[in-house]
Every structure is written in C-alpha cells, then in structure tokens.
Amino acid sequence: SQELEQSPQSLIVQEGKNLTINCTSSKTLYGLYWYKQKYGEGLIFLMMLQKGGEEKSHEKITAKLDEKKQQSSLHITASQPSHAGIYLCGAADRGSTLGRLYFGRGTQLTVWP
Amino acid sequence: DTAVSQTPKYLVTQMGNDKSIKCEQNLGHDTMYWYKQDSKKFLKIMFSYNNKELIINETVPNRFSPKSPDKAHLNLHINSLELGDSAVYFCASSPGVGTYEQYFGPGTRLTVT
Numbered sequence: 001s002q003e004l005e006q007s008p009q010s011l012i013v014q015e016g017k018n019l020t021i022n023c024t025s026s027k028t029l030y031g032l033y034w035y036k037q038k039y040g041e042g043l044i045f046l047m048m049l050q051k052g053g054e055e056k057s058h059e060k061i062t063a064k065l066d067e068k069k070q071q072s073s074l075h076i077t078a079s080q081p082s083h084a085g086i087y088l089c090g091a092a093d094r095g096s097t098l099g100r101l102y103f104g105r106g107t108q109l110t111v112w113p
Numbered sequence: 114d115t116a117v118s119q120t121p122k123y124l125v126t127q128m129g130n131d132k133s134i135k136c137e138q139n140l141g142h143d144t145m146y147w148y149k150q151d152s153k154k155f156l157k158i159m160f161s162y163n164n165k166e167l168i169i170n171e172t173v174p175n176r177f178s179p180k181s182p183d184k185a186h187l188n189l190h191i192n193s194l195e196l197g198d199s200a201v202y203f204c205a206s207s208p209g210v211g212t213y214e215q216y217f218g219p220g221t222r223l224t225v226t
Binding site: 031033035040041042043044045048086088090092100101102103105106 | 117153154155156157158161169203205213214215216217218219220
C-alpha cells in the first residue's frame with residue numbers, strides 16, 4: 001500500500017501570508033489528489049496531478065508534483081480565513097484500477113485575521 | 114441539491130448494538146465508496162461498489178456489511194458495535210471505476226459507548 005506523509009501536521013498563519021503544505025510518498029506517485037475538509041463536512045476535491053512537473057492552480061491555490069522526489073506541494077498565496085480547514089493529499093494505487101485512494105493524515109490550517 | 118447525502122449525521126449507541134448508515138448520491142455516478150476516519154483524522158477506504166457490485170473490500174471486520182440496492186445507494190450495516198468502531202464514516206461517489214475525483218458526503222459521526 002501507499003504511505004503518505006504530510007507536513008506540517010498543523011499550520012497557523014495570519015491572513016495575507018503565503019504557506020506551503022507538503023505531501024511525500026513512500027512509493028512512486030502515479031497520481032496525486034488534493035482534498036480539503038472543513039470541520040463537520042466531507043472532503044472537497046481541489047486538484048489532481050498526474051504527470052511529473054505538473055502544476056495546477058485554482059484561485060489562490062497552486063499544487064505541484066515532483067515525481068522524482070515522490071512529493072507534491074500545495075501553496076496558498078495571500079491566505080484568507082476561507083482557506084482554513086484540513087488539507088489531505090491522496091495517492092492512487094498503481095497496482096489497482098479500482099479507484100483505491102490512500103490518504104495522508106492531513107494538515108490542519110488555521111488562518112487568523 | 115445535495116450531491117452525496119448520508120443519514121444520520123450523528124449516531125450514538127451502546128456496545129453490542131447493530132446500526133446502519135445510509136448513503137445516497139444524485140450525481141448519476143456508477144461507483145460508491147465507504148471510508149472511515151479515525152480520531153487521528155486518518156482516512157482509510159473500507160469498501161467500494163461499482164454498479165451494485167463489490168469491487169474493493171479492504172481488511173475490515175466482517176461485522177461491517179455494505180449493501181447497494183441500486184447504484185445510487187450504498188448502505189453500511191454494522192453488527193455488534195465495539196468501542197473501536199467510533200469514528201466518522203464518509204460515503205463518496207465517482208463517475209466510474211478507477212476515477213479518483215471522488216465526491217464525498219458530509220460524514221456520519223458514530224460514537225459507541
């Protein structure tokens with residue numbers, strides 16, 4: 001199975017600051033998925049990265065995939081209170097085509113005004 | 114309209130009881146999943162169904178039995194509840210097998226006393 005390590009485990013930033021969350025895999029990544037979870041709610045799909053070097057952006061959130069380093073990073077520019085929540089990375093199991101996703105333990109982000 | 118809905122949202126019960134959690138999706142997806150998120154926020158897949166057929170069955174006690182009456186519904190029945198079953202259970206769906214952009218329900222917080 002795939003093991004994903006996220007860092008940091010928690011992050012507290014002031015509104016307007018930039019931040020980065022990292023996700024490192026124990027195995028080669030064949031697809032990396034970022035989700036956001038707000039307290040008491042389900043996960044919301046943010047972005048999918050499939051190719052080495054790929055970078056995607058959605059509003060102020062940018063995610064990159066470094067296949068060589070078996071790592072992905074999520075960068076938020078000029079953070080806002082609405083960015084607060086738990087960010088989880090998920091990786092596909094290369095040996096499976098069944099949609100099995102392995103998740104990291106999440107990074108809890110707090111943005112204070 | 115809620116895309117993936119779960120009932121109940123909260124469930125408090127005593128050890129040894131049997132309980133069910135229901136999930137419905139109105140997205141027209143073929144594939145549905147059950148995930149368990151423990152107290153340390155670790156999210157792990159339990160089951161997956163594609164068009165009413167079981168396709169993923171992780172190492173889960175056989176006290177847990179999923180049932181899919183049709184492709185829009187996936188229920189989870191738990192027999193002889195134990196303290197360790199306390200967690201948040203998430204239902205999710207995706208367009209088809211092998212698609213990792215999954216849409217999650219709000220979760221059911223199960224507390225076993």
